[in-house]
Amino acid sequence: MTRIEGQQISDTAGPSMPGPYKIVGATSLGIFLGALDSSIVNVSLVTMAGSLGATMTEIQWVVLSYLLIITSFMPLMGKLGDRYGNTRVFQAGMLVFITGSLLCALSPGLIVLVSSRVFQALGASMMTANGLALVTYFTTPHNRGRAIGLNSIVLAAALGFGPVIGGILSQYFGWQSIFLINLPIGLLGFIVVQKTVPETELVKETTFDTIGAMLFFTFLFALIYFVSVVTTTDLAVSMVWVSIIAISFVAFVIREKRFSVPIVPAGLLADRRISSSIFSALLAYMAIVPLSFLFPFFLQEELGLTQSVTGLVLTAHPIVISVVGPFAGFMSERVRAKYQTVLGLVAQLVGLLFIGLSVPNIPLIIIGIAIMGFGLSTFSVANGNFIMTSAPREYMGVISALTNIARTTGFSVGTAMVTTVFQVYRTTAPYTQSFQWTIWTFCFLALLAGIISAFRGLSPAEKESPILNES
Template structure:
C-alpha cells in the first residue's frame, strides 16, 4: 500500500488535530454503544417497548456494523480514507439525531440501523487515518494515544450516560453526539490529510474488492437468524414468519460461503483463511466469549434498575471497574501471552470471568454494591482482561501478513455477531418476552438463567482454548489495549479492509 498522505508528526498542529479527530470520533461511537444498555429501561418505559423492541434497539446497530465494517474499510481504501471517515461521522450524527427524536420503538430501531451503517464507515476509518497519515516513527505513539484516550472515553461513558439519563432524558445519550461530530468534521477538514491505496486508484483493482454481494449475504444471514430468534417468543417456533426467517438466514450463510469461495482472494472474506485451523478456532472462540459479554451487559443494566432499584447513574458506575481493569491490564496480558503463548490466558481468563457471572446470580433487591456486585464485576473484568490482547495478537499471527487487515476485520465482525446472537437468543432461552422485563419476578428468573448460560459460554470458550489453541508459528506485533471492549468489540487493528 502506498499513500499520498504526508508523514505527520505528533508534535505538529496537523498531527495533534488528526489525532483529536480520530479520538473524538471513536469516543462518540464507544460512548453511544456503552450507554445504550443503561438507557434500555427508561426508553422501554417511555416508548412502551417490549423485550423484542429492546433487543432490536441493541441488535439493529450491531447487525449493520458486523455486516458492513469490512466493506467500509474497503471504501476508504478506494475513495479516500478521510472522505469516507467524515461521511461516516456525518451519517452517524444524523442517525443519532433521529434516535433522539424517536417517538416510537419502530422509529428508534430504524434509526439504530442507520446509525450502525454510519458506524461501519466511521469505525475502520478512525484508526486507518492514523495508520496512513503518521510518520512511521510516530505512528506507534499516535495509535497508543488513540487507544488510551479512547479507553478513557469508554470508562466515562456509563457515568456520563447515567447522569444524562437521570438528569435530562435517555434521548441525550444520542444528542450528545451532535457537538462531538461537529468538532470531528471541523478538525478533519482542517488537519486530516487524505490518503488512499494508490495501486487501487491507478489500476482500478479496487473494483474487484467491493464484494457487495458478500456483504449483503452476510447481513441477510445475520438478519434472518436474529429475526427468527427475537420473534420466536411472541409467535412461537412453528410460526411461518419465524421459520421463513430462519430458512432465509441459513440459505444466506450457504450462498455467502459459495460466493466467497468463487471470488477467491478478492472476496470480502477469502475462505482460504480458514485452512488455518488456529484462525478458525480463534474466531469460534471470539463468537462464544463475546456472546457471553453481550448477554451479560444487556441483562445486567436492565436488572440493576428494574429489580435492584438503582438509578441509571449508579448502574453505569457498577461496570466501571471492569473497564478500568481492561484499560490497565490488556497490554500486560498481551506481554504475558507473548512470553508463554496464548493457550493459558485464553483458558484461564474465561474461567475467571465465568466465576464472576456465577457470583452475580445471587444479586437481588436491596443488594449491596460492595458486597454483592463488585466482586462479580471485578472477576468478570479480570478474566476478560486476560483474553483481549492475546486473542487479537493470535488472530493476526494465524494468517499471512498480507491478510492481517481482513483477518482483524473479520474477527471484529465475529465479536459483534457473538453479541448480536446472544442478545437475540438469551431472552428466548430464559423465557423472557413481552413486558416481562418490567416485572421483578419474571426478570429475576430470566437474569439468573441468562448468567448461567453466559457462564456456560465462557466455559465452552475455555475448553476450546485448552484443547485446540496453541502458540502461533510466527509472532504478531503487540496488540494495542482495546478501548471498545465494554461494548463487545475487539480492537480495530490494521485497517479492516474488504479484502
C-alpha cells in the same frame, strides 16, 4: 512475512507511520462514539417511549436497528476501506454518523427515529470496521499490542459508561441530548483524523463482489433478527427464518469460493489461527451478556437498587478493563497469545462463578465483576493483537470488521440467549435462583472459548520472535 493465496505481505508498519499512541488518540473519538451509541440509549428507552407514544416492544427497535445494521455492514465497510483507503472511509463514516445523530435528535416519531438510527449505524459501521485496521496498519509487531490495548480501553469505556452517560443526559437535558452530544465530539474527531492520520495503501482491485456483500448482509441480518425474536415467534415463522439463514450462508460460501475478489477471502477463514480467534471472541462476548443485560434487571427488580446505584456497581467492569488494558497490551507483545487468552477466559469463568455464588452480597458481586473485567481485558487485547498480526496487510479492513462482528454478534446472540435461558429457569424457580442458574449456564461459553484458544497455533510474529517461539 505473512503469506495468503500466493501473496506476500510485510509485517512492518505502513509508510509515514505517525506512531501508535497518536493513531489511537486520533481514531479514539470515532471508535468511542460508534460503540457508545450501542449502549447509551438503553436507560432512556422508557422516556423515549413516553415521548413518542410507543410501546416497549416498539421502542426496542431503537436499539435493535442500530445493532443489526452496524453488524451486517461491517464486512462491506472493511472491504471498502481496503479498496478506497481506511482513513478515507473512516472519515466518511464520521460525517455520516454525525448527520445520523442530528436526524435522531430531530425525529418527531418512532419511524423517523428508527430510520435515523439506521443511517447513524451505517456511519458507525464505517468507523468501527476501519478503526482497528488503522491502528494495525501504522504499528509494528513490537508496539501493536500496546496500541490495541489502548483501543480496547476506548471500547470498554464506551460500552461500560454508556448507560451512565445516557441516564444523566436524558434525565437533565432530555433524550435528544444523547444524540446531540455526538455532534461536537464527532466534528472534533474528524478534524483530528484529517490532520493526523495519513491514507493507507490501496488494494488495486478492478471488481467488487456486490452479490457476495448482499448475501453476507442477508445472512447476518436474518441471524441477528431471528435470535432477537425467537422467543415470540411461532414454529412456522421460525422455520422460514432458519431456512433464510441456512440458504444465504451456503450461497455466500459458494459465491466467495468462486469469485475472483471475494468480500471475505477463503484463505482468511481457512486459516485456523484467524477462524479460531474470531470464534473464541464470539463466545467470550456472549459469556459476558448476563453481566451487561440481565444483571441490571436483577439489581433493580430483585434487590431494589436505583438506576444510579446500578450504574455505579456495573462501572467496576469498564474501570478494571481500562486499568488492565495497557498492561495486557504490553504482555501480548511478550507472551504467546494462547497463554494470555486462556488466562483471560479462565478469569472470566471464575468471575461468572463468583457472581453466581455471591448473590445477593453486593460487595462480593463487585469483586466478581472486577474479575470478569480483568479476564475480558486480558483476553481481548491478546486475541485482537494475535488476529491482526496474523492477517495480511491488504485484508486488514476485512479482518478488523470480522473482529468487531464477533463482538457485536456475541452481544446480539447472547442477549437473545440469556433472555430465553432465564425465562426457562423462571418457570420452575424463584428469581434469584433463576439468575444464578443462568449465570452458571453461560460459564460453559467461557470454558469452550478457552479450549478453542488453547489450540490456535502461532502467529507470524510469534514464529519469528526468539522469545515467543520458545516451547
